[in-house]
Amino acid sequence: STVALAAAASADTVRIGITQNNVGIDSYQTTYEQAFIAAAEANPDVEVIVLDAGGDVARQISQVQDLIQQNVDAIIIWPTDGQALVPAVRNAHREGIPVVVTNSNIAEAGMEFIAAFSGPNNIQQGIYSAEMMCEALGGEGQIVQVTGMPGYTTAIERQKGFDDRLAEMCPGVTQLDIQPGDWNRERAQRTMETFLTRFDRIDGVYSGDDNMGVGALNAALAAGRAEGMVFIGATNFAVGYDAMARGEYWGSVYQSPVDDARAALQTALDVLAGEDVPKLNYFDTPKITQENMDQFDRPVF
Amino acid sequence: MAYFYQNPVLRWLLRNPIWGFVLIVFIFFSLSSEHFFAARNLQNILVQTSTIGLIALGMTLVMINGNIDLSVGATLALAAAFAVDVQSWAMFATWGNWQILPAVCLALLVGIFMGAINGFIVWKTGVDAFIVTLGAMLGIRGLVFVYTGEQSFYAMNFAYSDFSALSFGPLPVLAVIFLLCVLIVHWLLSRTVHGRNTYAVGGNREAAVNAGIRVGPHMMINFMIIGFLAALSGVLLSTQMGAATPNLGRDYELWVITAVVLGGTKLTGGKGDIIGTLGGVLAIGILRNGMNLMQVPAFYVYVILGSILIAVLFLDKRFNTSTDGGLRL
Amino acid sequence: MLLTRLKAGGPAIAKQGILVAFVVFMIAFSLMSDRFLSADNIMSVFRQSAIIGVMALGVTIVVIGGNLDLSVGSMLSFATVLVVDLHDKIGPELAIPVMVLATLCLGAINGFLIGILRLNSLIVTLGMLSVIQGLVLIYSGGQNVDIADQRGTWFAMFGRGAVFGIATPIIIFGTLAVVFHVIMTTMPFGRHVHAVGGNPTASVFSGIPRSRVVFMTYLISALCVAVAAIILGSRVMGSQNNVGQGYELQVLAAVILGGTSLLGGSGSILRTVLGVLMLAFIQNGLILMGQPYYTQWLVTWAVIIIAVWLDVAAKRGRLFSPIA
């Protein structure tokens, strides 16, 4: 994950530091990191410093400080928490180091201090999922939701997008309960098992990502109740893609970590090159369903 | 070799191997990273250390007492949430920057209160502190989520986050507060009757009871102190972030305990001091910082940090011959 | 009523504080949710608790031996990633033994550092928690691993199968619990573990191979993790690098709830099972009632303290600690 490409750092080499949220917690982040490093390696003028906050805000703040201390040319941050990084970003801004926020956005108060945001729109993803759910159920039914780790931005945003849009678009669909699956497939499976005991009728399940979604699917399959149940996730994982191919999984949101990483690096380079970069660079995260899945590559993670 | 044992500095280092270790990693990183040995970075290390460090001070007291507190991470998060949220309460709307004051006070009180609850339960029920605080670790985190409704709070008032950028001469204000607390707790532990009783209670609880020390309230006070310090740590952390997040401080208890044990405090109580604890937290702080600067890959950081922990423990064992009087046990 | 009984020394049942707490709590929950005591739900909770449960059995033995094992969480990640990853590469019949051996090696490292070198178990296993987490990530490159053909492998039987209508995880958990209970209560090894945990010095004076005993407890703990990993891998048919994160504390909570003393020397396998079930039922019951996760945490807090308090009070013969 570390690359110090420019052994003899030439004058026009740019040094970019990145601090990521929690590499290794899931394949998405790992693939992102690999793609990021690969993209940097492909560019001889870039030297990157790759750090990981391990999910801890305080550690991420120190890493930003450490990057400022090393006088990098730009900092890319994958915030562990959108609110809490604002002062750190402000510090970098004061030191004249441009900050690009990647993957999940920083809070409103920090927007004036960043050069740009690059990443998916998690709220939009929640909206997409709600729309798919609504469509799949034909506007009527009872669903449950398995969310990510409580308190983390991505989990909160997806849930918010989903809840709001569902209520607005499909008042006929009721959410029976929402419980966390901690981004953990086994945990999601357990949660779903309890849902299955508790509710005699579940028409649909929305999960904060496909990893958990497949956990929920496993539980329903084991209980013999998967038939006709609509499973919708987000961040299409390979397992989700395969389940979709088998016809067990209804749909998800396609989000490529490779695109995500490349976009972040490119945005940083654009900023450094002095180009006019829009503040919000959302990359496309389309709906993927059983119908249109052949238009997408099977995710590598 | 004889010189080795006679030189007072070396002898001191042998008894406090963690400081020897701090010295070694300090020199190592100074040589291997051009960015390490810079005033700015050393300030960073102090600030970064202060979070875990403040709690570790309290943990030293609690552990010398023969107890432990696993709920500090959650207490930290709860206090941070209060510190940030209370500022925006309507009743303080007209206070200007002064609205920070009641917020911080309330946050610290919450910390003390949580400590008091833990201490009271340990005192009255006689249930082991490990269990009481393991429960509280989950429960207080639950309170955090109830209170925050799963959201992060942020401080509208930038004065709050600017506070952490202040400095006294070369020292950032957070480092100053930390060092001050180090001095106070060191003084408390080594000079006062309460401090000596802390050792007595941990060294032989029954003897302390027999000698008429009010062991229950005594332990409760130490839990309140660690509650206060955890809350203070949470407040300071939230000034760095200008925000409070519900997952703040997860796993901190484990790092704090690690630092304190590395600093020579015994888990069974009765032995330990603040100087060692300071060494312990600095060791972890310097390692983290140094590995960031040297861009050690994330996966290897886990391996290195864990191995070093064990290695330091091993060295400590080598240098501090235990009290079994040469018996082969 | 309970109080006066406690004071009087009480009948044997009142001394099983945890059992009393368990029963009271089960009754309370069944009043609040009609699904709670259904056969389906009970089976489902038993099955869910098998993974934590099997690990808790091993940790109970470690704790009775006077030590802690916090590395079981990341060791579970390690073992599950390994067995799932190897499943498609070398087939389950090889993957399982390779994984078990590798996990036992980790247990042996713990055992060597703690049993032979006598390093503090809390810190060593905390360090190992970190080291092993790193090893998993390095091994898998941080990628999730999955078993491609979920339907066609006999590996599925460990987590998803059933024998005579009883889910395999329950059978495995139950069998291990009985075996370990027998070992700990009726075999010399069990006696040795109790002695070493209770008073290591006196054990050595009695000619007990203290180092070897402690070493063995860590091997057993690792073995339990390996078994848990087989159940987990088979149940999920895949693994994340951090599946076991945080399990160490859940396991420890269950062990403690079962009344095993952290000071070592006393504890019981069967009561650990009770502790495991109690935690699982709390989680399950509160979800059945539609309570949010933080309520579950708050209730767990209260239940842990009250149950252990009852237990301690029963042993002591009075409700409040006599300490002034």
Added chain:
Amino acid sequence: MTASREPALRLQGIVKTFPGVRALDGVDFEVMPGEVHALLGENGAGKSTLMKVLAGMYQPDEGQIMIAGHPVQMTTPIEAKAQGVVLIHQELSLVPEMSAAENIYLGELPRKSFGRVDWATLEERANAILKRLKCSFRAEVTVANLSIANQQMVEIARALTVDARVVVFDEPTASLTDAEKVVLFDIINDLKARGVGIVYISHRMDEIFTLSDRITVLRDGAYRGTLTTAVTNEDEVTRLMIGRSLDLSRDEAAPNFGKTMLEVRNLTCPGLFENVSFTVRVGEVVGFYGLVGAGRTEIAEALFGLRKPDSGEIRVDGEAAEITSPRAAIALGISLVPENRKEQGLVLQMNCRDNMTLPQVQALTTGPFVAQGAELAIFDKYRDRLAIKTPSWKQSAAVLSGGNQQKIVIGKWLSMTPRVLIVDEPTRGIDVGSKSEIHQLLRELAAQGYAVIVISSEMPEVLRVSDRIIAMYHGRIMREFDIKDVTEDSLVQAISGISAEAVA
């Protein structure tokens, strides 16, 4: 002591039960100011329990405590202290990591402003007390570094810190040397002269008769009677205590020594003992006598594989033995009853039976399982033989009285039927009845063909059980006496190093 005065302390009808045990069954007891009142009873009779009730550590189920004529409630040790009741514990109640001074003033360290410890005052006062007790160490030294005897002196020093009305000494001399005993007795007489009421618990009759004014005897938790020391005798006290007279004679059957079972040559452990050579024959009891710290325990530890000697040779039954662990020692047929029962002898939370069979549990099996019946048989045998008082084998060792704990440890090692039995201070804290039984037992064991080593700091004990006495001083063997040639004077001289020059 005029009869009209109020007793300094009066206990009336004290009842205290523990699960399964009625430890105190309506005990009456009183101490007048300026009186030394001895409390006697077998192991487990309830002496310590009664005193713990007095000191606020246990709550009595029934009964009343009156201090200077006023009924009081002693719910905590703090209250007891406030009432002027000081208890010197049977088991040391010290904080090992702290200095002697701090231990002496534990709970009432002198303060300066801001709650600081007034170190100067503390050390000055503590040193003054230690001087009164004629202790050779300074108050600044850490307690863990003191010998057991000196730790006992620290415990005793506590009695002198407060203006006590009643001071209770619970077996204070169990680990003191004669010189220290003399000092202690002076202190007790001094307290007595100042009108303090004193409760003195001991199993040593000579002390009781030297010190006390009256003697109260407990038996099985019940009050048996009070005697005036001046008009009674040991026999009467003993009969009241154990219901029969004691035979303190030495059986003079002609000893029948066999082959040399244990031979030690030039064993050296620098700083602990040097050039130690001796032999023990089958059928022989060899007593090791010396002052505390003479290095006898360390020799035993070396023989038991717990300590690595620098040089020297150990031969068991004629064969050179490499003893690297207690396991190896046990395999060679060596048993060691260690000096410190709580730390080295027992797993306190384990039950009595399991404690007793611990060293052989691996051998006591049917198939892979522990043969619990065989275990129980062993336990029953030694419980009867040693008269161990416990409600059941299930009782955890922690709650046994000190003397009964010691018996469990002895039983544990006897049941191993060793070839060489080493006992280190075997009767510390054991009542006179059991003590004489243990002495007899040791003699019998020798007669049955064991080679026995007895380490003791009590002269009557070594004189009574040994066939040969080895006198040690500062890690060296000063002299060997045959029991027929020994005189008390020569023994005292040998262990105080007086004859060192003569021998060297």
